[in-house]
Amino acid sequence: MTVVKAVTCPVCGSLCDDIELTVEDGRIVKVKNGCALCESKFLGYNSEHRLLKPLIRKKEELVKVSWKEAVGRAAEILAEANYPILYGWSSTSCEAISLGLELAEEVGGVIDNTSVVCHGPSILSIQEVGIPSCTLGQIRHRADLVVYWGSNPWSAHPRHIERYTAFSEGRFERSAWKGYLNKIKASIVRKKIESAIRRVFFKGKPSAPSNIRNEPPSTLQKEGRKLIIIDVRKTRSAEIADYFIQVEPNKDYELLQAFRALIRDQEIDVDTVAGVPVEYLEEVADLMIRCDFGVLFFGLGLTMSSGKLRNIDAALSLVRDLNMWTKFVIMPMRGHFNVTGANTVFTWQTGYPYAVDFSLGYPQYNPGETSVVDVLLRKESDAALIIASDPVANFPKAAAEHLVKNLLIVIDPHMNATAQLADVVLPSSFVGIEAGGTAYRMDHVPLPLKKVVDPPRGILSDEEILRRILAEVRKIKKRRAEES
Amino acid sequence: MxxxxxxxxxxxxxxxxxxxxxxxxxxxxxxxxxxxxxxxxxxxxxxxxxxxGGVDIHCHIAGSEVNSGRLLRPEDHFRDFERKTAVTRSGVGYSIPSTFTTGYRYSRMGYTTIMNPSMPPLEAKHTHEELSDTPMVDKASYPLLGDWWFVLEYLKDGKIEECARHVAWIITSTKGYAIKIVNAGGLEAWGFGGNVQSLDDQIPCFCITPREIIRGLCKVNRLLNLPHTIHVHTNNLGKPGNYITALETMKCIEDLATENKPIIHITHCQFSAFKGGDWRTLESGAEEIANYVNAHSHVTLDMGQVIFTDTTTMTADGPFQYTLYELSGNKWVNHDVETETSAGIVPFHYLRKSYVHAIQWSIGLELALLIKDPWKIFLTTDHPNGGPFTSYPRIIAWLMSRKAREATLKKINPRARSRSLLPSINRELSFKEIAIMTRAGQAKALGLKGKxxxxxxxxxxxxxxxxxxxxxxxxxxxxxxxxxxxxxxxxxxxxxxxxxxxxxVKHLDGATMWLDVKVSEPAKISEDMRRRFREYWTVECENYPVTENYLEISQPINVEAKV
CATH class of the missing domain: 2.30.40.10 (Urease, subunit C, domain 1)
Known part of the structure; x- marks a missing residue:
C-alpha cells in the first residue's frame, strides 16, 4: 500500500492539487481531500465501458485489431483527407495537445478544442475588451467581495469556494465559513419550526414555497467577505450566499448594463431591471465600489445564454470600469480540467486560442468560419479525429450528423457515443491517473498531472498514440512524394 | 562536423x-x-x-503574459504569417509572434541567444514550455523576485543570508537565470490597486521600502555569486519626471559596488528617462542619466528603443499598464500572480506625429549615443514594448548614421524635433561598437562565458x-x-x-540555460516552509518547482554561492 500525495485532480478547471491517493495492488482504493466528483473519478474511472483493444470498422462492425493496424489506418485516413478536423483536446495533457497541433499542421486540417462550445464567446470578448484578472490565490488573500454569475460552483466546481474564494483563509481576508455554518444552522431550525407549525395548524398541507427574498439583507453591510450569487434559479451555491439575485432568464445583459450605469452614478429610469428592483441593485453597486478587492466569476449561464459574447463584453467592461474606484477582477469558470491548457498551447504555437485552420499551410482563425461546428454545418470536412471528447453526444444534431459521415477516428478511454460510430477507435489511458503531463488551472497556473497507477496492459497514452500517428502520417507522405 | x-x-x-x-x-x-x-x-x-551570434538581454518572448498578449490580439497576426516549410513549423507575427516564428526570426537576424526577462515563479512551467518550443536560439529566463513575499519578509527582518538561501532555492527550482525586480514593492501595492511613488514609500502591510528591496537583493545577488547583476525595471516607469527615480535607483546601491564591476542593470532605460512635470512638458532626461553612467562603473543599461509602429506593451508592472490603458483607452489585460507579482498588457501604437512618442523615440537614441562606453548600454526595444525585435536593424542604422536619424527627425512631431538632443549629437557608431551593443557587451553583462x-x-x-x-x-x-x-x-x-x-535550412532546438546555485546550507523544505507555502500559494509545495523534463535541452550552469 502506498500513499501518493499532492496529486492534481483531472476533473474540473479548479485543478485541486492536494489530493492524496492510497494505492493498493495497482488500484486506487482511497481518496483524501477530494470532492465528490474527484472521488468518483479516481475510484470509478475504470468502468465496464473501458476500451481495452484498438478497433477498426470492417463490414459495418467494429472489430479488434493490433495497434499497428489501427494506427496505420488512422494515419491513412488523415493523410488522405482533404480537409480533416481534429477536435477535443480539453481533457488531455498539454504535451498531447502540442503533438495534436503538429499533426493538424502536417495534414492541413482544422484543429479546435471544446471551448468552441463553452467559453468561446468569452474569448471573443476578451479579444475585444481585454480582461483584468489574476490567479486564484490573489482572490484567496484579498477578495472581500465574491460574485458568481451564471455559475454554480457548489455543484460544478465543488471546492472552488473553499479553496480559493469565500471560505478560504487568506493573508488579508478571513474565511467566511463560520458565518455560513451559523446560517445553515439557523435555516435548519427555521425549517423545523415552519414544518411543525404546518403540521399543527394546516394538517400537513404543503405551503407555497417561501418567496425568494430579493431584498439585500443587512448582513451585506457586515465586515469581511461577502458572497453574492446571480443566477436564474436558486442553486445550491445561492443557498449559501450572503445575497442571491435572481435574474430573469436571458436578461443578464440588461442587468450588467444597469450595473455599469449605476457605478457611474447614472440614474436608471425604471423600477426594475431583469426582474430586480433598482434600489436593490443600487445597494449592490455601492458594495462593488466600496470593496477593497472584488471578483466576478462567470459561467456558461452568462456565456451561453441570449447575448452570448455581448454578455461577456458587458461583464468585462463592468469590471474594467470598477477599477476606476477599486481593485476588481473577473475570471471565467472553466469546465474541463485542461481547457485552459488547450487554449494556452494553441495560442503559443499558432497565435490563436481555438478554431485554427491549417489548410493553407499557416494558422488561420475566424470563429464562425474555422470553428469546427461551422465546418461541420457546411459539410466541408471529410475526416475527423476526436480526442478526449464526445461530440456526437453534445454537438448540434446537424453537425453531429455530418461528423459521423466523415471517416472518424476516436481516441478515448471509453466506448462513448462518438466511438460507437467511429471507423477507428484507439483506446487511451486516463491522463492524470495512468499517464502524466501538464494541465493549466482556470487562472493559467500550470500544474503537473501525475501517473499514479499503470494503465491496463496494452493501453497507450494520448501522447504516445498521437506520436505514432504523426510518424506514420509522415511516412505515408514521404512515400507519396517519392512515388510522384 | x-x-x-x-x-x-x-x-x-x-x-x-x-x-x-x-x-x-x-x-x-x-x-x-x-x-x-x-x-x-x-x-x-x-x-x-x-x-x-547576437545576444538579446531583454525580450519578452515566452510565458503567460506574452501568451495573453497573443490571445488578446488576433489582429496582430492576420497579416503577418509564416507558412510551414519542409524544415520549419508555421506561425504568425507581428509584435507577439508565436513561439516557432520567434525563434526563426531571431535566427534570420543572426541572433543566437535571447533572454526572457519576466517569469512569475508560480507560472514558470509555462515559460519553460514556451521556451522549449522556441527553436534556433539558446535562452534563459529571469524570475520576478522583487515582490515575492519571502523576499519582502526576510529583508524586512534584515535576514540577508536567509533571503539569499531562499532566492537560490527559487532560482534553481524555477530554472531561472537572474534576479528580476519590477517596480519594487509597487506590484504588491497593486494587489489592492495601489502603487508606490518613490524609493522611500512604505509598501502597505510589509513595512519595507523599494530602496530596501533593491539594496537587499543587490546584496543577495553578490552573496550568491550570480553571473548577471540584478535586473531592474525602475519604480515610476513611464511617468514624466521619472529620470530622478532612475538616478536614485542607481545611486542607492553605489556604495555596494566593488572593483569597478557592474552591480545593477537598469533595463529599457528609455522608459525611465522622462523629464518634465506632465505629458505636455515632457522632455528627455537622457543627458542626466548619460552623465551619471559615464561617471560611474557599477551600472549597465539597455535602451528600450521606441519604434513608430503598432505594437503590444506588456510588463509585470501592473499599475503602469493600467495607466497606459487609461491614457490610450485600448483593451487592457491584467494578471496578478499571488504572493509574487503582477502583469499587464495594452496594445499601443507609437505615432511619429505624437509629441510624447517622438520624444520617447529620441530619448532611446540619445541614451545610446551619449553614453560613451558601448559596454554599458545595449541595443533593445524591450520587445515588444518599444517595438518588435525585428526592428533592431533599423536602430542599428540610426546609431550608425546621422543621416538616418535626420531622415526620421524630419518626419516626427515638430515640437518634439525642436526639443530633441539628436541634432546636436554627431556621434556615429562603428561596426565594432555595434558588435558590442548587440552581442559582446550583452554576453559580458550576462556573464555568459561561451557567448x-x-x-x-x-x-x-x-x-x-x-x-x-x-x-x-x-x-x-x-x-x-x-x-x-x-x-x-x-x-x-x-x-x-x-x-x-x-x-x-535547419530547425534546431536551443538549450535553456539555468543556474544551479549551490549554497552551503540550502533552504530546507521544512514543515514550517510547507505550512507557509500552503498559506501563501494555492498549489502544493511539491508541484511548484519546474522539473527538468520541462526543458527541451537543459543546460545547468553551476554557481558556487558565498553563503
Missing amino acids: ELLIRNGFVYDPINGVDGEKMDIAVKDGKIVEKVNERKARKIDAFGMMVMP GHLGIGADADIAIYNLNPETIDPSKKYRIVRKAFKRAAYTIKNGKIVFKNGEI
Whole structure:
C-alpha cells in the first residue's frame, strides 16, 4: 500500500492539487481531500465501458485489431483527407495537445478544442475588451467581495469556494465559513419550526414555497467577505450566499448594463431591471465600489445564454470600469480540467486560442468560419479525429450528423457515443491517473498531472498514440512524394 | 562536423579583434584553433562581416503574459504569417509572434541567444514550455523576485543570508537565470490597486521600502555569486519626471559596488528617462542619466528603443499598464500572480506625429549615443514594448548614421524635433561598437562565458552579414546596413548552418540555460516552509518547482554561492 500525495485532480478547471491517493495492488482504493466528483473519478474511472483493444470498422462492425493496424489506418485516413478536423483536446495533457497541433499542421486540417462550445464567446470578448484578472490565490488573500454569475460552483466546481474564494483563509481576508455554518444552522431550525407549525395548524398541507427574498439583507453591510450569487434559479451555491439575485432568464445583459450605469452614478429610469428592483441593485453597486478587492466569476449561464459574447463584453467592461474606484477582477469558470491548457498551447504555437485552420499551410482563425461546428454545418470536412471528447453526444444534431459521415477516428478511454460510430477507435489511458503531463488551472497556473497507477496492459497514452500517428502520417507522405 | 569560415572581416570585441580579415574554425559546436582544411565544410566569407551570434538581454518572448498578449490580439497576426516549410513549423507575427516564428526570426537576424526577462515563479512551467518550443536560439529566463513575499519578509527582518538561501532555492527550482525586480514593492501595492511613488514609500502591510528591496537583493545577488547583476525595471516607469527615480535607483546601491564591476542593470532605460512635470512638458532626461553612467562603473543599461509602429506593451508592472490603458483607452489585460507579482498588457501604437512618442523615440537614441562606453548600454526595444525585435536593424542604422536619424527627425512631431538632443549629437557608431551593443557587451553583462565572442572554446554561434566594411560607408549607405542586419548571410548555431540564402535550412532546438546555485546550507523544505507555502500559494509545495523534463535541452550552469 502506498500513499501518493499532492496529486492534481483531472476533473474540473479548479485543478485541486492536494489530493492524496492510497494505492493498493495497482488500484486506487482511497481518496483524501477530494470532492465528490474527484472521488468518483479516481475510484470509478475504470468502468465496464473501458476500451481495452484498438478497433477498426470492417463490414459495418467494429472489430479488434493490433495497434499497428489501427494506427496505420488512422494515419491513412488523415493523410488522405482533404480537409480533416481534429477536435477535443480539453481533457488531455498539454504535451498531447502540442503533438495534436503538429499533426493538424502536417495534414492541413482544422484543429479546435471544446471551448468552441463553452467559453468561446468569452474569448471573443476578451479579444475585444481585454480582461483584468489574476490567479486564484490573489482572490484567496484579498477578495472581500465574491460574485458568481451564471455559475454554480457548489455543484460544478465543488471546492472552488473553499479553496480559493469565500471560505478560504487568506493573508488579508478571513474565511467566511463560520458565518455560513451559523446560517445553515439557523435555516435548519427555521425549517423545523415552519414544518411543525404546518403540521399543527394546516394538517400537513404543503405551503407555497417561501418567496425568494430579493431584498439585500443587512448582513451585506457586515465586515469581511461577502458572497453574492446571480443566477436564474436558486442553486445550491445561492443557498449559501450572503445575497442571491435572481435574474430573469436571458436578461443578464440588461442587468450588467444597469450595473455599469449605476457605478457611474447614472440614474436608471425604471423600477426594475431583469426582474430586480433598482434600489436593490443600487445597494449592490455601492458594495462593488466600496470593496477593497472584488471578483466576478462567470459561467456558461452568462456565456451561453441570449447575448452570448455581448454578455461577456458587458461583464468585462463592468469590471474594467470598477477599477476606476477599486481593485476588481473577473475570471471565467472553466469546465474541463485542461481547457485552459488547450487554449494556452494553441495560442503559443499558432497565435490563436481555438478554431485554427491549417489548410493553407499557416494558422488561420475566424470563429464562425474555422470553428469546427461551422465546418461541420457546411459539410466541408471529410475526416475527423476526436480526442478526449464526445461530440456526437453534445454537438448540434446537424453537425453531429455530418461528423459521423466523415471517416472518424476516436481516441478515448471509453466506448462513448462518438466511438460507437467511429471507423477507428484507439483506446487511451486516463491522463492524470495512468499517464502524466501538464494541465493549466482556470487562472493559467500550470500544474503537473501525475501517473499514479499503470494503465491496463496494452493501453497507450494520448501522447504516445498521437506520436505514432504523426510518424506514420509522415511516412505515408514521404512515400507519396517519392512515388510522384 | 567541421566548418571553416574563410576570409571574413571578423568583429570580436571581447578578444580585441576589430574587423581583421581572418578564418574562423569550428568543430563539434565550438570554436577551435584550426580544422582539417580538406575535410571541413568551407564558407567563403570574403567581403562579409563575421560576428558572434547576437545576444538579446531583454525580450519578452515566452510565458503567460506574452501568451495573453497573443490571445488578446488576433489582429496582430492576420497579416503577418509564416507558412510551414519542409524544415520549419508555421506561425504568425507581428509584435507577439508565436513561439516557432520567434525563434526563426531571431535566427534570420543572426541572433543566437535571447533572454526572457519576466517569469512569475508560480507560472514558470509555462515559460519553460514556451521556451522549449522556441527553436534556433539558446535562452534563459529571469524570475520576478522583487515582490515575492519571502523576499519582502526576510529583508524586512534584515535576514540577508536567509533571503539569499531562499532566492537560490527559487532560482534553481524555477530554472531561472537572474534576479528580476519590477517596480519594487509597487506590484504588491497593486494587489489592492495601489502603487508606490518613490524609493522611500512604505509598501502597505510589509513595512519595507523599494530602496530596501533593491539594496537587499543587490546584496543577495553578490552573496550568491550570480553571473548577471540584478535586473531592474525602475519604480515610476513611464511617468514624466521619472529620470530622478532612475538616478536614485542607481545611486542607492553605489556604495555596494566593488572593483569597478557592474552591480545593477537598469533595463529599457528609455522608459525611465522622462523629464518634465506632465505629458505636455515632457522632455528627455537622457543627458542626466548619460552623465551619471559615464561617471560611474557599477551600472549597465539597455535602451528600450521606441519604434513608430503598432505594437503590444506588456510588463509585470501592473499599475503602469493600467495607466497606459487609461491614457490610450485600448483593451487592457491584467494578471496578478499571488504572493509574487503582477502583469499587464495594452496594445499601443507609437505615432511619429505624437509629441510624447517622438520624444520617447529620441530619448532611446540619445541614451545610446551619449553614453560613451558601448559596454554599458545595449541595443533593445524591450520587445515588444518599444517595438518588435525585428526592428533592431533599423536602430542599428540610426546609431550608425546621422543621416538616418535626420531622415526620421524630419518626419516626427515638430515640437518634439525642436526639443530633441539628436541634432546636436554627431556621434556615429562603428561596426565594432555595434558588435558590442548587440552581442559582446550583452554576453559580458550576462556573464555568459561561451557567448558573444569567437575565441577558442567559445560556442560556435556565429552570424555572417553581407557587408564589406572596407567599401561601405554606413553613415551614408545606412539602408544597405539595415538590410544586411535584417537578414544575415549565414547564421550558425552550435556549429551548424541554420540560416542561409534567406531561408531557415535547419530547425534546431536551443538549450535553456539555468543556474544551479549551490549554497552551503540550502533552504530546507521544512514543515514550517510547507505550512507557509500552503498559506501563501494555492498549489502544493511539491508541484511548484519546474522539473527538468520541462526543458527541451537543459543546460545547468553551476554557481558556487558565498553563503
